[in-house]
Amino acid sequence: MKDKRILFVSSEVVPYLPETELSSTAFNAAKNAHSKGVQTRIFMPRFGVINERRHQLHEVIRLSGMNLVVNDMDMPLIIKVASIPKERMQVYFIDNEEYFKRKAVFTDEDGDLFEDNDERAIFFAKGVIETVKKLNWAPDIIHVHGWMASLLPLYLKEFYKEEPLFTESKIVTSLYNNPFEGTLDETLVDKVKFDNISEEKTATIKTPNFTNILKSAIENSDGIIHGSEEISEELTSFIETQDIPVLGFQTENLKESYLEFYANLIPAN
Numbered sequence: 001m002k003d004k005r006i007l008f009v010s011s012e013v014v015p016y017l018p019e020t021e022l023s024s025t026a027f028n029a030a031k032n033a034h035s036k037g038v039q040t041r042i043f044m045p046r047f048g049v050i051n052e053r054r055h056q057l058h059e060v061i062r063l064s065g066m067n068l069v070v071n072d073m074d075m076p077l078i079i080k081v082a083s084i085p086k087e088r089m090q091v092y093f094i095d096n097e098e099y100f101k102r103k104a105v106f107t108d109e110d111g112d113l114f115e116d117n118d119e120r121a122i123f124f125a126k127g128v129i130e131t132v133k134k135l136n137w138a139p140d141i142i143h144v145h146g147w148m149a150s151l152l153p154l155y156l157k158e159f160y161k162e163e164p165l166f167t168e169s170k171i172v173t174s175l176y177n178n179p180f181e182g183t184l185d186e187t188l189v190d191k192v193k194f195d196n197i198s199e200e201k202t203a204t205i206k207t208p209n210f211t212n213i214l215k216s217a218i219e220n221s222d223g224i225i226h227g228s229e230e231i232s233e234e235l236t237s238f239i240e241t242q243d244i245p246v247l248g249f250q251t252e253n254l255k256e257s258y259l260e261f262y263a264n265l266i267p268a269n
Helices: 021-035 117-135 152-157 188-193 199-205 210-219 233-240 254-265
Strands: 005-010 039-045 067-070 073-076 078-084 089-095 141-145 170-175 223-226
Touching: 005 021, 005 117, 021 039, 021 089, 021 141, 021 170, 021 254, 039 117, 067 117, 089 117, 117 152, 117 188, 141 152, 141 254, 152 170, 152 199, 152 210, 170 210, 170 254, 188 199, 199 210, 210 233, 223 254
Parallel strands: 005 039, 005 141, 039 089, 141 170, 170 223
Antiparallel strands: 067 073, 078 089
8 A cells, every 4th residue: 555545534533623433543544554655635624623723724825715616605615734743644624714613513502413514514525625636636545534524425426526536536434433413404415416416316315314424425435444333233234235345343453454445445556
């Protein structure tokens, strides 16, 4: 895998957000790949709870400035970047005043999901892809972590299917046992259809709950990794209907097993 390129896209990454199974695994997967000579890029949302001064985030003017269309609205894309101390790994932050300035991540002070989480997920997916296009950086593997990143496989396989930069890219989705209650806005499916993604391809997210959003990611991925030891029976059964490789939950040999899993997805030269 030396000199291969892996794009890590995660809703949470330490040290920028609190340590959880998801934020730690996303960081360690990138760190381990980087230590083996893999070229890595990490993307995450610039949530308002992230301390920009402490983590030394700064805006990248040459990457910022474009507008992304979400449900027929132009939403300005701001790109910020930081380096993880000691690791020499760059992290790119997808930002927008409307979606990410608030001092919270997914829920309000009452623990209720933000009403625009569906649009935030669409904006994040498009923002990552458009920024990677601007960087002209063709990844061999795109590794997705977290439900807010889970629309990215659908968008890559449908909205960006003619984009030559991603022709050879393989998508890996990690699944975690961190569900949210209820559903995202019921109009999510209409907002995705607005991007000329067909009824057939959006059927899975017609009811946009945690499980269905992950099912969409699964059916548009080339490989699945169990990021948590316990995954719901519904998701486990759904994975079995897909003809794709699956890596079970790893405890001690994450570094080698992840890299081997990536390598097996990449066609031999």
